[in-house]
Amino acid sequence: MKRSRFSEEQIxxxxxxxxxxxxxxxLCRKYGVSNATYYIYGQLSxxxxxxx
Numbered sequence: 001m002k003r004s005r006f007s008e009e010q011i012x013x014x015x016x017x018x019x020x021x022x023x024x025x026x027l028c029r030k031y032g033v034s035n036a037t038y039y040i041y042g043q044l045s046x047x048x049x050x051x052x
Contacts, residue, residue: 006031006041011041011044014027014031014038014041015041015042024038024039
């Protein structure tokens with residue numbers, strides 16, 4: 001499996017920016033990820049929350 005460019009902490013930070021009101025499209029442009037990757041990150045973060 002390919003290693004992610006962003007750490008888990010960075011991904012969670014990106015998702016928190018979205019919760020703060022920044023659009024998903026704007027975040028994708030800012031961090032250079034596709035919309036599909038962004039939504040995969042969202043699914044991964046939900047899994048991590050349940051692990052805690």
